Amino acid sequence: MVADAPPLSGPVTGTAAGVPFLALPPAVPTESPAPLVVGLHAFEPPRSESALAGAVPMASLPAWRVYLGLPLFGARLPEGGVAEINQRGARDYLVELFGPVVEEAAAELRRVTEELRSAFPVSDAPVGLVGVGAGATAALLALAEDRIPVGAAAAINPIVDPSLLVAARERRTGTPYSWSTQAQQTRGWLDLSGRAAEISRNATPLLVVNGGRDEVVPPAHGSAFHDTLAAQGSGNALRHIVVPDLAHAIGPEPGLEPGPLTPAGVLTDRALTEWFHQHLAPSTQVRAATGS
Numbered sequence: 316m317v318a319d320a321p322p323l324s325g326p327v328t329g330t331a332a333g334v335p336f337l338a339l340p341p342a343v344p345t346e347s348p349a350p351l352v353v354g355l356h357a358f359e360p361p362r363s364e365s366a367l368a369g370a371v372p373m374a375s376l377p378a379w380r381v382y383l384g385l386p387l388f389g390a391r392l393p394e395g396g397v398a399e400i401n402q403r404g405a406r407d408y409l410v411e412l413f414g415p416v417v418e419e420a421a422a423e424l425r426r427v428t429e430e431l432r433s434a435f436p437v438s439d440a441p442v443g444l445v446g447v448g449a450g451a452t453a454a455l456l457a458l459a460e461d462r463i464p465v466g467a468a469a470a471i472n473p474i475v476d477p478s479l480l481v482a483a484r485e486r487r488t489g490t491p492y493s494w495s496t497q498a499q500q501t502r503g504w505l506d507l508s509g510r511a512a513e514i515s516r517n518a519t520p521l522l523v524v525n526g527g528r529d530e531v532v533p534p535a536h537g538s539a540f541h542d543t544l545a546a547q548g549s550g551n552a553l554r555h556i557v558v559p560d561l562a563h564a565i566g567p568e569p570g571l572e573p574g575p576l577t578p579a580g581v582l583t584d585r586a587l588t589e590w591f592h593q594h595l596a597p598s599t600q601v602r603a604a605t606g607s
Contacts, residue, residue, distance in 0.1 A: 331430040335384040348438040350378040357448030360570025369573020414501040420453035441466035459513035467594035469522040518551035520594040526561030
């Protein structure tokens with residue numbers, strides 16, 4: 316791991332397993348290992364690790380919050396930069412851009428968290444996992460595929476069905492999407508409702524947050540997704556909330572740096588903070604020390 320500042324001095328930037336991150340230390344300094352919460356940003360604002368840290372800082376949480384950069388974003392732009400990303404999106408947004416980024420983001424979580432554990436004073440308890448937009452889809456995919464042990468998760472405006480994303484892009488560009496066989500396959504394995512049994516397998520507490528002004532994934536889809544998960548009867552804690560004034564993008568353009576928190580952003584951050592306060596377990600080291 317490469318870090319740009321001593322781990323306990325405040326915000327830390329660096330890379331873990333080749334993935335750029337921004338880490339915020341626990342709200343209250345402690346010499347004991349603290350829980351780890353990992354965050355994944357969106358394609359829309361916040362579209363960087365620092366912007367996500369500003370959008371959902373969860374400042375009062377007694378845990379390390381580590382925000383990761385997505386594949387093909389920021390320092391990991393491909394050769395050709397933003398122009399190459401735009402070309403991939405124009406050729407096939409689902410197959411060449413959205414699908415590969417979500418898949419790789421979920422797949423690299425294990426090696427990233429292993430390296431973070433070796434470098435930061437974090438606990439051995441299962442991690443907290445939070446994502447926004449495409450990052451939320453990646454977080455839910457990681458649950459479905461059991462990529463890492465997760466103690467609690469939160470998904471903000473998750474793309475629960477890629478066809479919703481494609482439809483939004485069609486409305487924005489005026490260009491119809493061609494559903495190739497590969498695109499249909501990508502839609503199938505990223506259909507989160509269709510993978511509800513896998514997502515619920517480990518009974519991970521899950522909070523689903525939808526924006527009342529989300530034009531890509533309207534709240535009704537998040538509610539239906541929650542109900543599909545609940546029907547699995549796995550016994551995990553599930554909650555779905557709607558933040559009335561929250562849009563699909565939860566930060567200002569261009570979404571690369573932290574922006575001022577809006578009232579809707581404050582409500583979203585508060586909901587996440589309360590969720591992880593309630594459901595993220597302390598480490599076995601801390602339990603042993605306290606006798607709890």
